[in-house]
Amino acid sequence: MQTLGIIGGGQLARMLVLQAAALGVRCQVLDPNPDAGAGQLCQQIVADYDDIEALRALSDAVDALTYDFENVPAAALQQAKLGTKLSPGVSVLHVAQDRLKEKQLFQQLGIEVGGFHAVNSRTDLLEALDQTGYPAVLKTRRMGYDGKGQALLRQQEDLERAWQQMGGEDLILEAFITFQQEYSIIGVRNRAGEVRCYPLVQNVHEHGVLRCSRVSLAQNRRGQNSLGQNWDQLQTQAETCLHAIAEQFDYVGVLTLELFLCDGRLLANEIAPRVHNSGHWSIEAADCSQFENHLRAVLDLPLGPVTVSAEALMLNFIGTMPDAQQLLQVPGLHWHDYGKQARPGRKVGHATLCGTDLAQFRQRLQQLVSHRPFTQLWTLLQDLQ
Amino acid sequence: MQTLGIIGGGQLARMLVLQAAALGVRCQVLDPNPDAGAGQLCQQIVADYDDIEALRALSDAVDALTYDFENVPAAALQQAKLGTKLSPGVSVLHVAQDRLKEKQLFQQLGIEVGGFHAVNSRTDLLEALDQTGYPAVLKTRRMGYDGKGQALLRQQEDLERAWQQMGGEDLILEAFITFQQEYSIIGVRNRAGEVRCYPLVQNVHEHGVLRCSRVSLAQNRRGQNSLGQNWDQLQTQAETCLHAIAEQFDYVGVLTLELFLCDGRLLANEIAPRVHNSGHWSIEAADCSQFENHLRAVLDLPLGPVTVSAEALMLNFIGTMPDAQQLLQVPGLHWHDYGKQARPGRKVGHATLCGTDLAQFRQRLQQLVSHRPFTQLWTLLQDLQ
Numbered sequence: 001m002q003t004l005g006i007i008g009g010g011q012l013a014r015m016l017v018l019q020a021a022a023l024g025v026r027c028q029v030l031d032p033n034p035d036a037g038a039g040q041l042c043q044q045i046v047a048d049y050d051d052i053e054a055l056r057a058l059s060d061a062v063d064a065l066t067y068d069f070e071n072v073p074a075a076a077l078q079q080a081k082l083g084t085k086l087s088p089g090v091s092v093l094h095v096a097q098d099r100l101k102e103k104q105l106f107q108q109l110g111i112e113v114g115g116f117h118a119v120n121s122r123t124d125l126l127e128a129l130d131q132t133g134y135p136a137v138l139k140t141r142r143m144g145y146d147g148k149g150q151a152l153l154r155q156q157e158d159l160e161r162a163w164q165q166m167g168g169e170d171l172i173l174e175a176f177i178t179f180q181q182e183y184s185i186i187g188v189r190n191r192a193g194e195v196r197c198y199p200l201v202q203n204v205h206e207h208g209v210l211r212c213s214r215v216s217l218a219q220n221r222r223g224q225n226s227l228g229q230n231w232d233q234l235q236t237q238a239e240t241c242l243h244a245i246a247e248q249f250d251y252v253g254v255l256t257l258e259l260f261l262c263d264g265r266l267l268a269n270e271i272a273p274r275v276h277n278s279g280h281w282s283i284e285a286a287d288c289s290q291f292e293n294h295l296r297a298v299l300d301l302p303l304g305p306v307t308v309s310a311e312a313l314m315l316n317f318i319g320t321m322p323d324a325q326q327l328l329q330v331p332g333l334h335w336h337d338y339g340k341q342a343r344p345g346r347k348v349g350h351a352t353l354c355g356t357d358l359a360q361f362r363q364r365l366q367q368l369v370s371h372r373p374f375t376q377l378w379t380l381l382q383d384l385q
Numbered sequence: 386m387q388t389l390g391i392i393g394g395g396q397l398a399r400m401l402v403l404q405a406a407a408l409g410v411r412c413q414v415l416d417p418n419p420d421a422g423a424g425q426l427c428q429q430i431v432a433d434y435d436d437i438e439a440l441r442a443l444s445d446a447v448d449a450l451t452y453d454f455e456n457v458p459a460a461a462l463q464q465a466k467l468g469t470k471l472s473p474g475v476s477v478l479h480v481a482q483d484r485l486k487e488k489q490l491f492q493q494l495g496i497e498v499g500g501f502h503a504v505n506s507r508t509d510l511l512e513a514l515d516q517t518g519y520p521a522v523l524k525t526r527r528m529g530y531d532g533k534g535q536a537l538l539r540q541q542e543d544l545e546r547a548w549q550q551m552g553g554e555d556l557i558l559e560a561f562i563t564f565q566q567e568y569s570i571i572g573v574r575n576r577a578g579e580v581r582c583y584p585l586v587q588n589v590h591e592h593g594v595l596r597c598s599r600v601s602l603a604q605n606r607r608g609q610n611s612l613g614q615n616w617d618q619l620q621t622q623a624e625t626c627l628h629a630i631a632e633q634f635d636y637v638g639v640l641t642l643e644l645f646l647c648d649g650r651l652l653a654n655e656i657a658p659r660v661h662n663s664g665h666w667s668i669e670a671a672d673c674s675q676f677e678n679h680l681r682a683v684l685d686l687p688l689g690p691v692t693v694s695a696e697a698l699m700l701n702f703i704g705t706m707p708d709a710q711q712l713l714q715v716p717g718l719h720w721h722d723y724g725k726q727a728r729p730g731r732k733v734g735h736a737t738l739c740g741t742d743l744a745q746f747r748q749r750l751q752q753l754v755s756h757r758p759f760t761q762l763w764t765l766l767q768d769l770q
Contacts, residue, residue, distance in 0.1 A: 001722075001724065014406070018403055018406055018407070021399070021403055021425075021426055021724070022403070022719075022720060022721050022722065023709075023720055023722060024706065024720075024722025024723070024724055024734070025722075026425060026724070040406075040411060040427075041406055041426050041427070042425075042426070287716060287717045287719075287739065296713065301709055301710065301713050302710065302713045302714045304713065304716070305716040305717065309695070309739075309741055310694070321409065324408075324686055325686065325687065328681065328686050328687045328689065329687045331672060331689070331690040332672045332690065334407075334672075335407060335408055335409075336407050337386075337407065337408060337409025338409070339386065339406070339409055339411070349409070354672065354694075356694055
């Protein structure tokens, strides 16, 4: 029986642990939270992510190591000398933890990306704004996620407030991107260099937080998206980007690339060197979920299929879980409660609605949105297939 | 967050625990084996099933209680006064633990069943054989499973050996049934009395142990089985039986009824008051698995859909797990390793092969049977749809 260590014990680790059990793999997680969602289902080392001794202890106890979020301190992982047991490796973390390096990598690999400028002084910022014009977005290079660590500059008056708020260095100014749609592509690469990509996922964010994700069976047949564009062309462009990034790091495991669709072209936004919220639909609507494919890659097992096997819509539950008594009445709704305490803004669970074809899916969707708190979702969903 | 106690910590409890996690339900199991498959994923009380204090401690720690096998001593459960926390209740165990009571119940409820006779003496046996003729099967009334505790009497010469071997009382003689096919029906009943049944599963046993189970999408459309019989008619007959049994015990949870198909009619064989090996396909090929529906019933949540959502074949792994490196290359093969030590005759895992339609399923099946140890499966599978 193989054993796997996971640095981080949140919901992504939890879903990895559940899938690992089916593969007969025992997990152990490292997380400072003594009631971490994944720790409820396996052994846990309660320690900070930069606790070198704890990292070493985890590594010694397992056959393979991975992480469930990209802000694990790269320096600590390096110091703990986890070597080839760790996949993905440390190199991708240096880039994924830094918006500037990330965008520079896109440029270097010939991946289309919006305008950006490093900002380390007020002069830098003014020069950068000369190039991008208003609106633009000022962001911290590090530790930003779910819309945190950024300020929108609509006009010159916003500049001072943002400058005070964000501190004066290690910033990046990005041109404001007016996109038609948001996508992500999730791929998996094994040690032999084989890469498989799931179909593009269409995402909807609210206040910087992912609200829902959609994949359709039409994408297997390579039809058209709701804007009349060929899936084939978009998919090829996205896969080419993902391949280039994965090659760059000799990457092993699941890798996610978030993208904006602007005027028929995909622009790279950011990478996540891990399983991703926008891939949760794959638990029910793919023959091999992102969690299983990550495990297969990390444990050197054959990669699984990445086609869509059902119409699917993933909905995040934010702050608190909705009423299960009501929602479990909707057929084809798959419930995922992360075992967390309710807290405003916190991702506490998700559900994936599935249908074997579009007619069944739409019927179920209408049943779903008839329930509060999903009535207002209808507007969001108009934009999806 | 709700909590569930499970008496028994084998693979059925393990799969309940995995599904419970998605529902945000924390489990605790009671099992004498300190490395029980389910105990690897939740808290475990290591104690014998008739340890009244341990049963009480489990009951006090949880909101609801269930069991994962039918040979939990009914007397101990009664003595522990688990009351309405326990579902299914104790009454069904008295019947499910006794082949004679079981067959008498079938008769009482008007459910078709093969000939049987209580045997408590040599005279009983001879009288019973006068009625059934040879061949017949002599079985212990209690503790038989997977073909254990039974002897086939082909001719008069077998009588003495069997009589010596089986002991002289608490036996049942059953007429030998020549069946065309074996089926099971799995249903779920909630506290309000609502019953939902999955489509009939076709099963193949080898040496008394379940080898594989098959469900097809054709069953949703109520087409015909491989013998040209209407699914509709068979399904209706099986559901009527299951309803009657469930009503009898005011049953809450998943209930399984095993059936023989003889000359176009279904004969009841035995019941299992629990999730069942022949329902494992439902994890991937139904919108709500037998495990989830059992949890929903026991925890008083709405029941989920029971239709088939993919072509599916479940294969048991007996004795040892096959080579994952080879088999995970088969697309649509879902792997379930129970985390057990290999041991001859032991169920150590299963896999379910799925396909979105019959063409894809057959293609994948051919790929599967090209791998050892599944080459010889082909003959077994000829009989399935």
